[in-house]
Amino acid sequence: MNRVLLSISLLACMLAASCRSVQPPAPYGACPSPQQTAWQRMEMNMFCHFGPNTFSGKEWGDGTEPDSLFNPSDLDCDQWAAVAKEAGMGGIIITAKHHDGFCLWPTNQSPHSVAGSPWRNGQGDVLRELDEACRRAGIGMGVYISPWDRNHPAYGTPQYNTVFANTLREVHQSYGPLFEQWLDGANGEGPSGKKQQYDWALFHSTVFDINPRVVFFSDVGPGCRWVGNEEGRAGETCWSTLDTEGFTPGAGAPSPDTLSRGNRGGERWVAAEADVSLRPGWFYHDNEKPKSVQELLRIYYASVGRNALLLLNVPPDQRGHIAEGDSIRLMEFRAALDSIFATDLAQGARVSASNRRGKAFQPKHVLDSSYHTYWAVDDSVLTPVLTLTFSRTRRFNRVMLQEYIPLGQRVSAFHIDYQAADGSWHRLAQATTIGYKRLLLTPTVEARAVRLHIDASLAPPVINRIALYNDTLYEP
Numbered sequence: 001m002n003r004v005l006l007s008i009s010l011l012a013c014m015l016a017a018s019c020r021s022v023q024p025p026a027p028y029g030a031c032p033s034p035q036q037t038a039w040q041r042m043e044m045n046m047f048c049h050f051g052p053n054t055f056s057g058k059e060w061g062d063g064t065e066p067d068s069l070f071n072p073s074d075l076d077c078d079q080w081a082a083v084a085k086e087a088g089m090g091g092i093i094i095t096a097k098h099h100d101g102f103c104l105w106p107t108n109q110s111p112h113s114v115a116g117s118p119w120r121n122g123q124g125d126v127l128r129e130l131d132e133a134c135r136r137a138g139i140g141m142g143v144y145i146s147p148w149d150r151n152h153p154a155y156g157t158p159q160y161n162t163v164f165a166n167t168l169r170e171v172h173q174s175y176g177p178l179f180e181q182w183l184d185g186a187n188g189e190g191p192s193g194k195k196q197q198y199d200w201a202l203f204h205s206t207v208f209d210i211n212p213r214v215v216f217f218s219d220v221g222p223g224c225r226w227v228g229n230e231e232g233r234a235g236e237t238c239w240s241t242l243d244t245e246g247f248t249p250g251a252g253a254p255s256p257d258t259l260s261r262g263n264r265g266g267e268r269w270v271a272a273e274a275d276v277s278l279r280p281g282w283f284y285h286d287n288e289k290p291k292s293v294q295e296l297l298r299i300y301y302a303s304v305g306r307n308a309l310l311l312l313n314v315p316p317d318q319r320g321h322i323a324e325g326d327s328i329r330l331m332e333f334r335a336a337l338d339s340i341f342a343t344d345l346a347q348g349a350r351v352s353a354s355n356r357r358g359k360a361f362q363p364k365h366v367l368d369s370s371y372h373t374y375w376a377v378d379d380s381v382l383t384p385v386l387t388l389t390f391s392r393t394r395r396f397n398r399v400m401l402q403e404y405i406p407l408g409q410r411v412s413a414f415h416i417d418y419q420a421a422d423g424s425w426h427r428l429a430q431a432t433t434i435g436y437k438r439l440l441l442t443p444t445v446e447a448r449a450v451r452l453h454i455d456a457s458l459a460p461p462v463i464n465r466i467a468l469y470n471d472t473l474y475e476p
């Protein structure tokens with residue numbers, strides 16, 4: 001009898017142990033909210049700078065522009081949405097109000113808006129048209145609303161904070177749900193010659209009350225952060241975590257270098273967003289030309305390929321169209337990405353690893369395209385090795401890696417070796433962070449096997465994906 005009891009309890013212990021061993025790794029440090037993960041998975045969004053500057057040729061209106069200046073001859077938001085969608089963008093962020101204070105919707109919070117313009121006889125509403133167009137196209141919509149207002153009579157007084165909070169409320173109540181709220185830290189003088197003391201806490205709580213899922217952009221989040229430059233370039237090391245305590249958007253922000261790199265083990269999840277314009281200016285100017293496909297690919301590798309989201313500005317023209325040359329360039333860019341990333345040369349490899357956590361977290365999950373499966377290791381393992389072995393050699397020059405970020409960002413150093421056709425091993429690449437996505441540009445090699453060595457990690461690594469590509473289009 002005792003023996004039977006003993007065997008049953010032994011069996012129970014073994015079962016319990018094996019169940020324990022298949023628990024997912026515990027989250028590490030600051031982790032993204034589900035909406036921050038969903039935001040990062042959008043990878044590329046389109047920015048649209050549109051407003052009085054489109055008609056005046058300026059980049060920063062001074063707030064004295066008459067409402068009558070705004071008069072697009074053929075506004076077509078369905079065309080913007082179609083271009084964005086075809087280019088592979090997850091959504092469009094529009095400058096609902098830039099520093100000149102002109103509102104692209106008929107607002108109750110300012111006398112300076114489309115309501116005073118001849119466009120659609122003062123009955124038009126750009127945000128409404130864009131909202132409906134994005135919905136029809138199945139993409140998201142976000143808004144840039146500048147707190148700096150060079151027109152509003154209350155700017156520079158405490159009352160303006162209430163006006164601005166009401167402006168945010170009005171927009172989030174009337175449109176959307178909007179996936180992102182862009183808050184620029186720019187803080188200059190208004191019509192009274194005074195600067196505003198912004199009440200960020202009020203602005204955040206006003207929007208969160210209506211739209212708790214919104215991702216707030218600013219220099220310090222709380223949803224996502226400015227990458228520290230307007231060239232679409234994240235740091236080679238790029239943590240999605242940031243120490244925000246004591247910092248504010250604008251003049252009180254961390255240094256541009258810190259913004260591009262983040263903070264290792266930082267206290268909050270505030271991933272980088274790299275904003276850059278397709279053209280030299282943010283607004284449309286007739287005499288400017290879009291960037292080349294080579295430049296766009298360089299930007300893609302330096303933003304999406306370094307754990308940032310790319311926000312690419314494509315400014316509509318005076319008709320209210322995305323200009324032909326711009327949309328053609330975007331389609332060429334899309335075609336280049338589709339061709340570069342069409343064939344994952346890691347597929348079909350035999351995958352083995354120095355450690356695995358249990359059946360549910362096998363190494364082979366690095367090859368599947370399901371986002372929620374990954375390779376994980378035992379809690380005590382920080383520097384595992386994973387090997388891909390091919391039955392025939394593979395030729396490639398790009399390595400794509402992804403950590404499973406819902407559990408946090410962990411890897412802080414890794415290198416990759418490959419085995420040449422003659423059996424000898426060579427170093428291929430060495431880098432620091434991975435994060436949501438890392439794309440490594442390597443020399444073109446012919447490999448029998450590829451080995452990922454995690455050299456340092458803040459917690460046991462959780463690797464979502466490895467892919468190999470052969471890029472014959474981009475010349476670094």
Ligand code: FUL
Pocket residue numbers: 059060184185186275282
């Ligand atoms: C900046 C603004 O001053 C620029 O005009 C532009 O809107 C850029 C995206 O943000 O702070």
